[in-house]
Amino acid sequence: MAYLAHRTAQALIVLAIAFTATFVLLQALPGDAILIKFESPELGLSPEQIADIRASYGADVPPLQQFLHTVAGFVQGDFGYSVQYGTPVHELIGSALPDTLALAGLGFVTAVLLAVALAFLSTLAPFGWLRQALRSLPGLLVSVPVFWLGIVLIQVFSFQLRLVPVIGADPVQALILPVLTLAIPISAPLAQILARSIDEVQLAPFVAVVRAKGAGPARVLWRDVARNALLPAVTIAGVLVGELIGGAVVTETVFGRAGIGRLTEQAVANQDVPVLQAIVILAALVFVVVNLAVDLVYPVLDPRLKRKAVAA
Amino acid sequence: MNALLELEHLDIAYRTPAGVRRVVHDVSFAVQPGEVVALVGESGSGKTTTSSAVLGLLPSGGRIESGAVRLSGIDLAGWNDRRLESVRGARIGYIPQDPVSSLNPVRPIGAQLADVFRIHRRGDRRAVRGRVLELLERVGLDDPALRAKQYPHELSGGMRQRVLIANAIALGPELVIADEPTSALDVTVQRRILDLIDELRREHGTAVLLVTHDLAVAAERAERVVVMQHGRIVEQGTTEAVLDAPAEEYTRRLLADAPGLAEHEFRHPRPPLYLRDADVAAAENPFALVASGLTKTYGLGRGREPFRAVDDVSFRVLRGTTHAIVGESGSGKTTTARIVSRFVAPDAGSVEVGGSEVTSLTGAAKREFRRRVQLVYQNPFASLDPRQTVAEIVAEPLRNFGVGDRRSRAAAAARLIDRVALPAHLATHRPAELSGGQRQRVAIARALALEPELVVLDEAVSALDVTVQARILELLEQLQGALGLSYLFISHDLAVVQRISHSVSVMRHGRIVESGPTEQVFRAPQHEYTRELLAAVPRRPAPTREVFA
Incomplete structure (x- = not known):
């Protein structure tokens, strides 16, 4: 319990730092969203009118005061208004989040399944050359850019094979290719770590003991090696969640899906500071929660860590 | 047949x-x-x-x-x-x-033992469980039901080996x-x-x-x-x-x-040359090391009894002789060695090296003290920097203390490498190219670089094969004779201790239970524990006894 409290406090500090850093960086950018939106000559607004608009957004006060104001708002759950759309940020995010959660969640699960399948197959496959080929696959996939992968998948599966419709697809069909696009680059490093870690555990003396009992390779891998090999992979999985966020931006743009990624892309283009600020905090929150979950999973996987976790 | x-x-x-x-x-x-x-x-x-x-x-x-x-x-x-x-x-x-590494760390003992029955399809779940408990009991583990649920890290090395024996004999091979x-x-x-x-x-x-x-x-x-x-x-x-x-x-x-088989003479303290003159001997402090009342306690966290690793330990090492501290794992012998070499500060007690108190030293004085006491560790594979050459490793203490210039240090390294009977051409090799015995020679050469008064050898030959071990022990004896070195020899191996040391302290649970000249302790052990240790040393059975009947 004390451990959990300690970790939560740490998480809050991380969030606070992420918030401050984002704020400072966004402030440091030349120009701002209000100028981008209202300064265009076609609107014919006078400098006085623009100044009024600025004041209505609270953009005319010194940065420190703005900072305190924003912090106070965030703490109370008020993320402010989007400059671009004029709607509350929480509404924007609220409507974009479910799509992205479905995409990212499915993407992550698919990535894990792919990685485990690849790692296991590359250990158990019957021929040396096949194992070698499966071993080198992640190295290839890790170097594939997300946007290119998306385009290739659309080309192959939609236009050539006509397996997944591009237009008029139902929600499930519409998810297939984006999920794959998101999952493949994440599964690659995961599979690499897992395969290497399996190799390492295979050499441990206890594996020799298990084999000396007459256990076959599948049983050895499944019962004895897998759980030991999972630890480093779980650590990497926590880090890779960060990739999901970046991946969602590209994937949603390539596939023209609505979601947090798309929202981010537009907010960046328009320097929509309140939206960006909220998205960064959301991303940081996801990251922190996932890594906390990873830390809590360790002792479940490895009983040796139980006592330490309790004592810490 | x-x-x-x-x-x-x-x-x-x-x-x-x-x-x-x-x-x-x-x-x-x-x-x-x-x-x-x-x-x-x-x-x-x-x-x-x-x-x-x-x-x-x-x-x-x-x-x-x-x-x-x-x-x-x-x-x-x-x-x-x-x-x-x-x-x-x-x-x-x-x-x-x-x-320690031969049981799967993430599965309970019982499940691992049950494996062998499952793999060969002997008995249903309930029968297997019964057999597992029987086996655990048969190999001498108390409370088999509890042990079956425990994980390997909750058992001592000896207990784990019993589990592995149970594992090996489970199906009556x-x-x-x-x-x-x-x-x-x-x-x-x-x-x-x-x-x-x-x-x-x-x-x-x-x-x-x-x-x-x-x-x-x-x-x-x-x-x-x-x-x-x-x-x-x-x-x-x-x-x-x-x-x-x-x-x-x-x-x-x-x-x-083989230290347990060969009959070796006991070593008797022979005063080094400069002490054989009675007048000089009287004027000089005869002890290289005097440790008195050393105590070290480690806290184990809230709600748990603190652990007293070293409890009122006193011993002395005569100049030019070897004093051994012998004990099993957990006896506190390594902590004692670390206190003497000032890597751990004792809670109480004092250490005198060459007549001067060293436990209170800090900062620059403590660093200077490192010249006088050097360590040789157990594992010759981990204690040498894999990226340095042998010559660099041996000269490193000189470099650290700014002794001499580059050329004189290289010459000193060459002399030391020769001193520990390593061929000169190894000077440019890296540790990975050396055998275990050669590496331990390098570690000894490094320890000698600063001409220390005392060398602490922490299980220095335990990781080596008997023949290599014998050569290293010969080298240590020969260096002691030539340079008048004093050794504090930490070991769990009584046969080795008997061979190398002049005097010995037997440690158990952080205390010294018996000490004295090696011959006296080995020939007429006073303490029950010393007798137990001596009896446990594997030796050739006496020819008259028929042990395999």
């Missing part, structure tokens, strides 16, 4: 990208039912490879090139893994070397291969484990192939001995025949080097 296990002209090679490397040549020997055969040799002699081949568990790349491995007359040599799986565990059991089953264990635990194997063997008539580097263990436990060197059998025969009249030079050397 038909042999249970028969190896015939066995050749084993490793196929690596660099080519085929033959590691076992023309090995033939047999194990009769119920017999204990010891396969003896140094590391790299091919003894472990040979025993792995019997199980068909050669490391990847390893292959039986020719010859036969017959189990009750059936040749297993050409069998694939799937066929061998029916033999492994069921007809041949395996006890590994290191109990005809043959058990024990690969250095006690090398990683303390001497009293070793004795109990070997006794257990002996007992189970007699109960079930199981044959044992005992792989060991320790001829004393072989002499004590085996009926026949097979001596291997460089992948070949040097000599084999009944234990008596081989030990009484070794035909080969190599066997004779092994016998002479």
